[in-house]
Amino acid sequence: MTTVRRLMPRLGRKTPARGQAAMPAFDDVAWRLRASLVAVVALLAVAASVAIWLAVSHLAQRIARVSDEDHQRASTRATAEAMSSLQHQREAALAGTARMLQPAASDEERAQRFTVLASSLGTVFSASFLIDALGQPLARADEHGVQVMPAIGPMDDRSYFQEVMRTHKPVLSQPIAGRNTGRVSIVMALPVMDGQRVVAVVAGVLRLDSGDVGRMAVGRLPGAVRVVTDDQGQILSHDGGLALQRLPLSREARFAEAFEAWRAQGSPRLTEGFVTVAGGQVVAAVPVSETPWLIWQARPVSGLQGGLDDELEHTLQWTLGAVLLAGLLSCAWIVWRLRPLGRLVRRVQRLTAPMADAQPGMGWPGGAGELGQLSTLLRLWATEQAGLAHAHAEIQTRLRAVLAAAPVGVAFVREGVVELASAECCRLFGNDAPQMLGRAAHELFEEADGFQRFLQAARGAAALGVPYGGDWRLRRSDGLGFWANLRSRPVDWDDLSLGEIWTVADVTEQKLVRQRLEWQSRHDPLTGAANRMFFDQRIARVMGNRELFSPAVLIFIDLDHFKPINDTAGHLAGDEVLKQVVQAIAAQSRSGDLVVRLGGDEFALLLEQCSGMAALAVAQRIRAAVQEIVVPWEEQELRVGASIGVAELTPDIRTAQDWVAAADAACYAAKTSGRNQVQMSPPRVVLR
Numbered sequence: 001m002t003t004v005r006r007l008m009p010r011l012g013r014k015t016p017a018r019g020q021a022a023m024p025a026f027d028d029v030a031w032r033l034r035a036s037l038v039a040v041v042a043l044l045a046v047a048a049s050v051a052i053w054l055a056v057s058h059l060a061q062r063i064a065r066v067s068d069e070d071h072q073r074a075s076t077r078a079t080a081e082a083m084s085s086l087q088h089q090r091e092a093a094l095a096g097t098a099r100m101l102q103p104a105a106s107d108e109e110r111a112q113r114f115t116v117l118a119s120s121l122g123t124v125f126s127a128s129f130l131i132d133a134l135g136q137p138l139a140r141a142d143e144h145g146v147q148v149m150p151a152i153g154p155m156d157d158r159s160y161f162q163e164v165m166r167t168h169k170p171v172l173s174q175p176i177a178g179r180n181t182g183r184v185s186i187v188m189a190l191p192v193m194d195g196q197r198v199v200a201v202v203a204g205v206l207r208l209d210s211g212d213v214g215r216m217a218v219g220r221l222p223g224a225v226r227v228v229t230d231d232q233g234q235i236l237s238h239d240g241g242l243a244l245q246r247l248p249l250s251r252e253a254r255f256a257e258a259f260e261a262w263r264a265q266g267s268p269r270l271t272e273g274f275v276t277v278a279g280g281q282v283v284a285a286v287p288v289s290e291t292p293w294l295i296w297q298a299r300p301v302s303g304l305q306g307g308l309d310d311e312l313e314h315t316l317q318w319t320l321g322a323v324l325l326a327g328l329l330s331c332a333w334i335v336w337r338l339r340p341l342g343r344l345v346r347r348v349q350r351l352t353a354p355m356a357d358a359q360p361g362m363g364w365p366g367g368a369g370e371l372g373q374l375s376t377l378l379r380l381w382a383t384e385q386a387g388l389a390h391a392h393a394e395i396q397t398r399l400r401a402v403l404a405a406a407p408v409g410v411a412f413v414r415e416g417v418v419e420l421a422s423a424e425c426c427r428l429f430g431n432d433a434p435q436m437l438g439r440a441a442h443e444l445f446e447e448a449d450g451f452q453r454f455l456q457a458a459r460g461a462a463a464l465g466v467p468y469g470g471d472w473r474l475r476r477s478d479g480l481g482f483w484a485n486l487r488s489r490p491v492d493w494d495d496l497s498l499g500e501i502w503t504v505a506d507v508t509e510q511k512l513v514r515q516r517l518e519w520q521s522r523h524d525p526l527t528g529a530a531n532r533m534f535f536d537q538r539i540a541r542v543m544g545n546r547e548l549f550s551p552a553v554l555i556f557i558d559l560d561h562f563k564p565i566n567d568t569a570g571h572l573a574g575d576e577v578l579k580q581v582v583q584a585i586a587a588q589s590r591s592g593d594l595v596v597r598l599g600g601d602e603f604a605l606l607l608e609q610c611s612g613m614a615a616l617a618v619a620q621r622i623r624a625a626v627q628e629i630v631v632p633w634e635e636q637e638l639r640v641g642a643s644i645g646v647a648e649l650t651p652d653i654r655t656a657q658d659w660v661a662a663a664d665a666a667c668y669a670a671k672t673s674g675r676n677q678v679q680m681s682p683p684r685v686v687l688r
Contacts, residue, residue, distance in 0.1 A: 069275045069282055072224075076284040076297040077273055079226065084289045087188075090124045090204060091170055094190040097121060097202050101130075101192045103609075110192070110200055111138040112547055115146045125204030126185075126212055131155045132200050133165070142205075153179055155201075160189045164201050168193070172291055175208060175236065175246060184208045184246060186236070208246070213237040213293070224299040225254055231267065231292045233259055254298040258283035269294070277301060412491075414499030416441045416451075428484070428504055430477040446473040446481040458488040462496060471507060483511040524597040526575055527582040535596040538606055539656045542649070549608045552649040553615035554659055556667035557585065557622065559601035560641035560675040573633045577640060584625040588618060601640075604663070612648035612680070619644045619678045627676065643670035647681040 097117045104110040114130045118141035121128040127142035135156025140147050155161050160173035173187040185207045192200040206212035214228050214237030228237035233249040249259045257278035262285060268274055273286040281298040288295060364379040409425030411418050421436040429436065429444060442451035454472060461468035467489035474484045485505045491498040522534040530538075542549045559581065566574040578601065585605060586595050594606040605622070607615050623642045631638040645666025653659050666681035673679065 069277070069284075072282045072284040072297060072299055073273045073275050073286070075224070076226075076286045076295050079297070080273075080286040080288050080295045083228075083293070083295065084291070086124070087288065087291055090188055090206075091190070093121055093124050094170070094188060094202055094204055098190055098192045101200060101202065102194065107132045107138055107200070111148050114139040114202070115141075115148060116547065118146050121204055125188075126207045126210050127205040128203065129205070130200055130202050131161060133198055135161055138200065158187075160187050160203070161201060164189045164191050165198055168198060174230070175234070186213060208236055211237060214239075224297050227252065227255065227296040227298075228288075229294050229296060231269070231287075231294065233263070236293065249296065254279065254281050255283060255296055258285075258296075258298070409502075409504030411436075411502045411504065412499055413441050413502055415497075418444075419499070425504055428476075428482075428506060429474070435477070444474055446475040454486065454488075458500065459496070461488075462490050462493065465493060471511070474504070482506055483508040527579050527597050529582045529585075529595045529597040529603070532596070532598055535594065535598070535604060535606070536656070538594050539659065542606070542608060543656050543659070546649065550649055551609065551611050553607045553610050553612055554647045554649070554663040555605040555607065555615060555619050555622070556598075556645045556647075556663040557603040557605065557626075558643045558667050558671055559603075559626070560643055560671075562601040562640050565638050565640070569633050569636060569638060573631065573638060576633070577629070577631050577638055580629050580631060581626055581640070581642075584629060585622055588621040588625055612646070615646050615648065616678065616680060619646050623676065623678055641676040643667055643675050644678045645670055645681060646678060 097114070097120070100117055101110045101113055104113055110132075111130060118128055118139070122141065127140065129140040129150070129152075130138040132138050135154045135158075137150050137152050137155060138148070140150040140152065158173075158176070160171045163171045168191050170188065170190045173189070175184050175186055177184050185205045187203050187205055189201050189203040191198045192202055214226070226239050227235055227249065229235050229249050235247050235249055235252070238252075250256050258276050258281065261276050261278055262268070262274055265274070269287040271287070271289075273284050275282070275284045277283075280301055282301055283296065283298045285294050285296050287293070364376070408422075409428045410422040411425050412420035418436055418439045418441060421431075426432060426436045431439070445451045445454065447453075450472060454470075457470065458468040467487060469485065469487040471483055472486045473481050474486070475481050483506070485507045487503045488500045490496050490500050522531060523529065524531050539554070542552050546552075559577075562574065562577065565577055578597075581603065582595060582597065585603060589595060589605060590607075592608065596604040596606070598604055605618075607618065610618075623644055626640060626642040629640065645663050645668070647653075647659060647663035647666055649659060653662065662681040666679040669681075670677040670679040
């Protein structure tokens with residue numbers, strides 16, 4: 001009917017041929033057809049009106065109640081899921097902090113690290129603190145700032161601390177009052193492990209008077225009241241404020257009867273939720289997973305039933321009046337008027353058959369009246385649709401030709417599925433067209449979360465009204481990965497659900513060239529050791545974040561008797577000696593240590609997270625390894641020694657230049673004291 005109405009303005013403007021009656025306006029045709037159908041429906045409805053009214057009256061009350069219960073259950077469950085998700089975020093924040101504290105060697109170091117990490121906990125907790133394994137506070141962060149060794153008394157008598165020490169697992173406490181503030185809070189505590197041993201406890205504070213427990217990311221239904229309780233029914237959060245907090249739910253009039261019904265059923269913690277109607281309220285209770293909490297939500301019983309009863313009564317009155325006026329004559333008249341309807345329905349069914357209608361303008365029933373005119377309109381519409389289908393097929397043919405000739409990969413993606421792909425796109429991913437169409441977009445990315453991260457970036461760009469472009473690791477159908485420049489723009493900037501157009505270009509070779517150039521810019525081309533520029537960058541990073549990289553040590557190495565090798569055996573021999581020296585230094589170092597060629601026969605070694613005594617041992621091993629190097633060269637055996645200076649990063653060293661100068665001075669002292677030695681800065685240890 002809607003399609004026919006859209007056709008009518010065009011047809012109404014058409015001038016009829018001479019001798020042919022003008023076609024009635026479609027609005028007049030539609031009105032008369034509706035009037036005929038209403039008469040039929042009214043006649044058939046009268047016979048069952050009383051029975052339907054009684055059945056619907058009972059059903060309406062049931063539907064209203066079920067609808068209210070379902071909405072209440074769904075809204076409460078969404079709130080519980082949001083709270084559960086928030087709890088997971090809080091536990092993840094504590095777990096991340098605990099992992100960052102594990103490498104610390106002492107309680108003092110852990111306390112210092114905690115002061116750096118506390119800001120991230122402040123986004124999900126009102127306060128946070130760190131306790132050592134004996135229950136002594138090491139650090140605390142709240143709205144007043146961060147304190148090291150706060151004067152808040154020992155925590156070893158707190159039940160959550162004892163449980164964490166006993167179970168080595170995260171613990172969520174009951175509501176407890178703070179010793180200094182008296183504010184009631186819930187504490188989430190998590191152990192900091194050193195192997196199988198708990199060395200500290202990190203905890204976050206959820207304050208009841210700040211609404212931390214009831215902080216949720218979803219809204220409630222209009223007119224609803226939401227409460228959070230523990231599994232004993234004690235109120236932890238209430239939409240109305242603090243007045244009812246820490247009281248039993250039975251003291252809240254809107255929930256009292258439902259709470260007693262819940263307890264009578266054994267206080268169930270059902271994932272799908274507990275729903276009841278009590279005290280004029282529809283009440284739902286859903287547990288928050290992995291916590292002892294429940295979300296309660298109450299809403300007044302819907303007034304749907306009363307309004308529906310009034311409408312049913314009026315409908316019945318009008319229906320009974322109509323049956324007196326219509327009678328059997330109306331039924332007979334309608335049956336006679338609708339005789340061509342069967343033929344029209346069968347002809348319309350041919351339009352919707354799987355095979356195309358070869359003659360869309362043929363086989364339509366004629367006749368006078370509304371059905372005859374409607375048949376004429378449908379015939380014109382079918383003919384026009386056939387023309388549109390032909391034009392659409394031509395457009396599809398041209399589009400396929402464009403995609404086949406496109407020099408870059410082009411794909412149309414909607415709702416995470418590839419719906420159209422160019423020949424170049426299929427080639428890049430190693431698929432033919434049938435395999436490519438219908439593929440899930442996330443399968444095209446090499447990393448498991450690659451598609452989600454790309455989607456987030458693309459939607460962020462679309463929100464700013466600009467296309468997105470970036471380099472991503474994609475995956476061919478044979479499993480091989482490649483670097484691609486992937487660009488995306490919406491089909492419609494105002495409706496992102498219509499899909500995106502992707503363009504894909506293989507940039508693997510450019511990536512490799514860029515990586516190779518970057519490596520060459522940071523390394524010595526002869527020995528492969530880091531160059532001075534890279535060394536300066538790394539030492540500046542250590543100085544800029546000393547608390548993370550300390551203890552740290554800088555070792556300078558100056559070769560002994562190297563110049564005579566260059567003078568007598570030549571520079572090629574000297575180059576070979578330098579290569580073997582770098583290999584010897586690297587062999588005595590850790591994989592993360594930085595081996596540097598400063599220039600000529602001078603080298604450096606940067607050791608992060610290494611004490612001075614350990615560095616002395618490393619330096620001694622390097623000295624011995626260099627001394628053992630023998631390079632056969634034209635019937636000669638080339639040998640060198642090493643004078644080594646060691647400088648530990650101490651508090652009195654303020655700048656990178658000071659540190660380098662200390663290591664250089666120690667190396668010079670080793671050189672002037674007889675060579676082939678290891679000197680510590682300030683000079684205090686000599687190892688031969």
